[in-house]
Amino acid sequence: MPQNETVQELGLDEYKYGFVDKEQHVFRTQPGLSEEVVRQISAHKEEPEWMLDFRLKALEIYESKPMPNWGGDLSGLQDTLDEIYFYVRPQDKMEHSWDDVPDNIKDTFEKLGIPEAEQKVLAGVGAQYESEMVYHSLKQEWDEKGVIFDSIEDGLKKHPELFKKYFGTVIPTADNKFSAMNSAVWSGGSFVYIPPGVELDTPLQAYFRVNQELMGQFERTLIIAGEGSRAHYVEGCTAPAYSTDSFHSGVIEIVVEKNAHFRYTTIQNWSHNMYNLVTQRSIVHENATMEWLDGNLGSKLTMKYPSCYLVGEGAHGNILSIAYSGDGQHQDTGGKIIHAAPNTTSSIVSKSISKGTGRSSYRGLLQVHDGARNAKSNVECDALLIDETAKTDTYPYIEIDEKSAHIGHEATVSKVGDEQLFYLMSRGMSEEEAMALIVRGFIEPIAKELPLEYAVELNRLIELEMEGSVG
Amino acid sequence: MSTSAQAAVAINEGVTEALNRSAAEARAQGEPEWMRERRMHAIDIYERTPMPTTRLEEWRYTDLRDKLDLASLTLGSRADVADDPSSWPEGVRAAMAEDRDAAAHVVLIDGTVVHIDLDESLAAKGVVISSLRDAVNSEDSWEEAKQYLATQAVSPEHGKFAALNAALYLDGVYVHIPRGVHLDLPIRVTRWVSTAGAAHFDRALILAEETSKVTYVDEVLSDDLDAHTFVSNAVEVIAKDGANVQFVQLQRLGRGAFAHSQQRTLAFRDATANTLNVALGATTGRLDLNAQMLGPGSSSEMLGLYFADGDQHFDCNTSQDHVSPNAYSDLLFKGALDGDSKAVFRGIIRVHPKAQQSDAYQTNRNLLLSETASADTLPNLEIAADDVKCSHGATVGQLNEDTLFYLMSRGIPQERAERLVVMGFLGEIFSKLSLGGVVEKVTREIEQKLAEV
Numbered sequence: 001m002p003q004n005e006t007v008q009e010l011g012l013d014e015y016k017y018g019f020v021d022k023e024q025h026v027f028r029t030q031p032g033l034s035e036e037v038v039r040q041i042s043a044h045k046e047e048p049e050w051m052l053d054f055r056l057k058a059l060e061i062y063e064s065k066p067m068p069n070w071g072g073d074l075s076g077l078q079d080t081l082d083e084i085y086f087y088v089r090p091q092d093k094m095e096h097s098w099d100d101v102p103d104n105i106k107d108t109f110e111k112l113g114i115p116e117a118e119q120k121v122l123a124g125v126g127a128q129y130e131s132e133m134v135y136h137s138l139k140q141e142w143d144e145k146g147v148i149f150d151s152i153e154d155g156l157k158k159h160p161e162l163f164k165k166y167f168g169t170v171i172p173t174a175d176n177k178f179s180a181m182n183s184a185v186w187s188g189g190s191f192v193y194i195p196p197g198v199e200l201d202t203p204l205q206a207y208f209r210v211n212q213e214l215m216g217q218f219e220r221t222l223i224i225a226g227e228g229s230r231a232h233y234v235e236g237c238t239a240p241a242y243s244t245d246s247f248h249s250g251v252i253e254i255v256v257e258k259n260a261h262f263r264y265t266t267i268q269n270w271s272h273n274m275y276n277l278v279t280q281r282s283i284v285h286e287n288a289t290m291e292w293l294d295g296n297l298g299s300k301l302t303m304k305y306p307s308c309y310l311v312g313e314g315a316h317g318n319i320l321s322i323a324y325s326g327d328g329q330h331q332d333t334g335g336k337i338i339h340a341a342p343n344t345t346s347s348i349v350s351k352s353i354s355k356g357t358g359r360s361s362y363r364g365l366l367q368v369h370d371g372a373r374n375a376k377s378n379v380e381c382d383a384l385l386i387d388e389t390a391k392t393d394t395y396p397y398i399e400i401d402e403k404s405a406h407i408g409h410e411a412t413v414s415k416v417g418d419e420q421l422f423y424l425m426s427r428g429m430s431e432e433e434a435m436a437l438i439v440r441g442f443i444e445p446i447a448k449e450l451p452l453e454y455a456v457e458l459n460r461l462i463e464l465e466m467e468g469s470v471g
Numbered sequence: 472m473s474t475s476a477q478a479a480v481a482i483n484e485g486v487t488e489a490l491n492r493s494a495a496e497a498r499a500q501g502e503p504e505w506m507r508e509r510r511m512h513a514i515d516i517y518e519r520t521p522m523p524t525t526r527l528e529e530w531r532y533t534d535l536r537d538k539l540d541l542a543s544l545t546l547g548s549r550a551d552v553a554d555d556p557s558s559w560p561e562g563v564r565a566a567m568a569e570d571r572d573a574a575a576h577v578v579l580i581d582g583t584v585v586h587i588d589l590d591e592s593l594a595a596k597g598v599v600i601s602s603l604r605d606a607v608n609s610e611d612s613w614e615e616a617k618q619y620l621a622t623q624a625v626s627p628e629h630g631k632f633a634a635l636n637a638a639l640y641l642d643g644v645y646v647h648i649p650r651g652v653h654l655d656l657p658i659r660v661t662r663w664v665s666t667a668g669a670a671h672f673d674r675a676l677i678l679a680e681e682t683s684k685v686t687y688v689d690e691v692l693s694d695d696l697d698a699h700t701f702v703s704n705a706v707e708v709i710a711k712d713g714a715n716v717q718f719v720q721l722q723r724l725g726r727g728a729f730a731h732s733q734q735r736t737l738a739f740r741d742a743t744a745n746t747l748n749v750a751l752g753a754t755t756g757r758l759d760l761n762a763q764m765l766g767p768g769s770s771s772e773m774l775g776l777y778f779a780d781g782d783q784h785f786d787c788n789t790s791q792d793h794v795s796p797n798a799y800s801d802l803l804f805k806g807a808l809d810g811d812s813k814a815v816f817r818g819i820i821r822v823h824p825k826a827q828q829s830d831a832y833q834t835n836r837n838l839l840l841s842e843t844a845s846a847d848t849l850p851n852l853e854i855a856a857d858d859v860k861c862s863h864g865a866t867v868g869q870l871n872e873d874t875l876f877y878l879m880s881r882g883i884p885q886e887r888a889e890r891l892v893v894m895g896f897l898g899e900i901f902s903k904l905s906l907g908g909v910v911e912k913v914t915r916e917i918e919q920k921l922a923e924v
Contacts, residue, residue: 070528368867370843385857388827394852399532400867403839407868413854413861 029087035059038184041087045153045187048160058173058183065177071332071363072301077275080247086185086218142200148193149204152220155191162193166224170253170309171281179279182218182251189219189250192233196226196257203232203265203451217247223254225262225288232263234451247275248299254282256290258312263291265450267458270298272329278304286312286341293449295458296323296331305363307336310344310372317346322446324462325358325390334364334395339375339405348379351443353462354390361393362411370401381411384442386435436462481518485631489546490670492518495638505617506607513627513637520631529759532815532847533786538755539729540699547641547671550581559585563663566690571908574656575600580663582641582673596652603643603674615678616645624707624735625674630759633733636672636705643674643705648683648714657686657719657906664691667727668698674705679714679742686717688909692752696727702753706734710742712766719747719909723916726781728753738798740766747904748787750777751916756785764791764798764826775804776900778917779812779844786815793822793829793859802833805900807893808844809920819851820863826856833863838870838896840889890921 029037038059042052067074142149148159156163173183192204225231248270256262262282270276276299282290292306308317319335337346352360360383368375383392394411416438424434440447440459447455486492495514499507523530556564563578570576574593577600578586584602599606599613606616621627627634644660664671679685691702702724710716716736724730730753736744750756762771777785791800806814816835837846850863870892878888897917901910 370845383852383854385854385859388824388857390857391855392852393854394850394863396850396865398848398865398867399845400837400839400847401845403842403844403869405839405867405869407866409848409850409863409865411850411852411861411863413852413859415857415859 028085031085032082033059033062033086033181033185037086041185041187044087047156050164051156054168054173055184058180061174062177062180062184065174065180068177068303071303071361072330074275074301077247080275084247087187145198146195147198147200148191150191152186152189152191152222155222159191159193162224163191163222166253166255167222168253170255170283171251171279176279178249178277179251182220182249182279186218186220186251188217189221190223190233192221192223194225194229194231194260194262197228198226199230200232203234205234217250219250221250221252223252223262223264225254225256225260227257228259229257230261232265232451234265235267246271246273248278249276250278250280252278252280254280254290256282256284256288258286259288260285261289263293264306265293265295267295267450268298268302268304270302272298272300272326274299276302276304278302280304280306281309282307282317283309283311284315284317287314288312289316289318291318292320292335293446294319294321294333294335295446296321296333297458297462299331300328301330301332303332305334305336305365307338307365308346309338309340310346311340313341313343315341315344317344319346319348319350320446320449321348321350321362322443322458323350323352323360325352325354325360327356327358330359330361332361332363334362336365337367337377338365339368339372339377339402342371342373342375344372344375346375346377348377349445350379350381351384351446352382352392353384353386353439353442354392355386357389359391359393361395363395365397365399366407366409367399368402368405368407372402373404375402375405375407377405377407379409382442383411383413384439385413385415481515482521483518484520484522485541485635486518487542487544489544490541490635490639494546498639498641502607509621510638513621513634516627517631517634517638520634523631529788529817531817531849532813533755533757533784538784539701541670541701543668543699544670544701545668546639547581547666547669549641550583550585550665552580552583552585554586560663560665562692562694563661566661566692566912567659569908569912570659570688572656573659574654575658577644577658577660578663579642579644579660579673581666581669582643582662582671584642584644590656593652593654597649598652598654599645599647600658601645603640603645603676606645606676613645613647615647616676619678619707619709620676621674621705621707624676624709624737625705625733629733629735632703632731633705633759636674636703636733639670640672640674640705643676646675646677646685646687648679648685650680651682652680653684654686657688660687660689662689662691662704664693664696664700664702664724664728667696667700670701670703672703675707677706677708677716677718679708679710679716681711682713683711684715686719686906688719688721688906690721690723690912691730692723693725693728695725698727700728702728702730704730704732706732708734708736708744708746710736710738710744710769712740713742714739715743717745717747719749719904719906721749721909721912722752722756723912724752726752726754729755729757731757731759733759735761735763736771737763737765738769738771741768742766743770743772745772745774747774747776747900749775749909749913750779750785750787751913751920754783756783758787758789760787760789762791762800764793764800764829765795767795767797769795770799771801772903773800773802773804774900774903775802775806776897776913777804777806777814778809778897778920779806779814780809780920780923781812782810783812784815785813787817789816789818789833791818791820791831791833793820793826793831796825796827796829798826799830800832803900803903804835805837805897806846807838807840807897807917808846809840811841811843813844814846816847816865817849817851818863819853820861822854822856822859822861824855827858829856829859829861831859831861835865836896837867838893839867840870840893890918893917893921
């Protein structure tokens, strides 16, 4: 008993959102992945024939591609994949009113602070519980503006032509092994369409949550930002902790039309046994701007490289990435920018913090195609190391086929300076407070780009993770 | 050794009529048993190692299927050339005429040492400069050669081509500087390649004892070659405690050559091992350069300069290993690219666990002078200690328009203004190097390349 108390008192590395709801599902597939599973998913979703064909072809491609031998350690992944359920459907119909949402799901959201967010009249909250949207609300004015913010399934049902025109065009099935897997078994995610000229001041928000043990989540999001539109989509993820490894592999496709401005923000805080392998890509047209704001705090291994394909003249891509790796975690993240048109500009800023036995890797690709005249790009990577056992890597691939390109890359690695700590402590701070303040200062350039609630959440999460980091 | 179970089967990729086990056996004729064993061990590894492909990170941007045709090559054999300048090719005499003062001269033709001279006062102090062949074969064998040749620095385990060189090297240069001896003037080595269509293999082993000091300038050159020719070179630098070694390589081979140089420097406590690699010639140039900071206080400054034009392809693969704490390394590679040429830079700083207080820097800068030139650069960091100062940077760009405009507004014609800017860009490397002869040669060669634009 005394022993238990001590452990509880410490509670240092306890996963803060490690609560578990009683499972309540209507249908789930057999564990593992097979043609049968793919057919079941498609049948359950009552999909058109072309989507079933699309899924089956994707399964073939998935099976033909080898497991990546770069990035993080994927050696234990196959065992996980053989055990997880590729599709779980929690309830039958979509909910549109908060009152209709089942209590146990509400309870989960409450712990995550969603109702407060709602109270603040935060735009639309599309919350993904397990594999499908269960709660969805859209501000009336957006309906009036013609904005579509649906679950991906409803997007396919209600807007088949728009859906088919863009689905799978940004990230082809065969792009990589996990985009192929997602294409075979995708379930849940958002379908967003912003009509030309529409500007949204408040962000579209979706809260993702994986709840059931041994369940993979394969959300698929398709976003079309029409010509001259302006919007911000925020996705946050938390998941309960389990003893066995879990798996998440999403595909996010974004089309940013001429003169549009779109920002996609993710704060990922999966539990520390999660494999998080995500493909995120945007096609950016003439004079449009795409911004990725990517925060990676949780998971056991994340491999995620948001990308911008700058295909229209004057397109701009911006990637802000922050990673936090604690004990046993590996964040292999970064970004990709492809300059395929003249006068395109881009910037990548990456900041990482590694603590304990954590490892943060920046992996980036910067490509300037022949003919993309006057492309300009700058990449900056800063890594902060908190313990002598922490590791950090930087792998910036730079491929330039155009003379007039201006490309720069810089990276620094440092530890929290003794002088900085000493100064703050001489002002009366505890070592722990001083450390937290320095870390906050380090991530500030990225945190300040977040909507307020998320900046607060990010800071709180990092503070929680930093507890007990001194000594 | 590091031959794992799965690599135990000979797959024989790159084993040809000329490059094979019996060729290694033939090279071992008349050599001591330990050398024969070492060659056999190397050919074992060569046979078992797959040919590098672009799937390998280190060969990602150089596809050997397009660049190297091993099957077409004969094996270079000993050159029958007298130790007399009048019997050497004109190119050798011309290169040497420009070398200023030297502590020693060594001349190799097709990998065979044909001449060595060494300042007598240095010989009296125990400085040894000999052909590698003599070092290996001499009865009272230099034990150090046996200890270090293809074992600790560039061993067959360092890759397919390191193994091939260790198995088939013909000759090379052995340098041993005794404890505390300083050479004020450089050792100048001129390596000439005359036989086209062949594979030539040579090596250098530079052993600097405690607190000694030496500069070694290696120039490899040829006329344009009318057949695909492979020039393989391995350089091993051992800088013991407090020693200071500066190694310079100037590659001016003719078109038709595939020049490969694999270099590794070991710097022990408080030792300095600096390198400068200049690539101007050959059709394909590949440099594998690794600096090992093995003792506290060790340091390595690694400079590189390349100017490619036509269809030249230069690939620099560098690494800085901070094994010991309190060490320093700084890499700066700069290059200009013209015509359809391509440059690849892949560098990595590895700070090993416990290598605290490491200072490590890495910079690659490229200037694109033509629409069709391209540059791929990949400066990597792998850091496993927390108390370090590390940074890296890479840039790719064209001539600065403002600078050009300024020069032209002062009445300098555009062509000349462009040359001035290019020379200014590359000049940063020269400013770090004060070796008589080298700067002039490089400057002239680059001026020539610029004039052909």
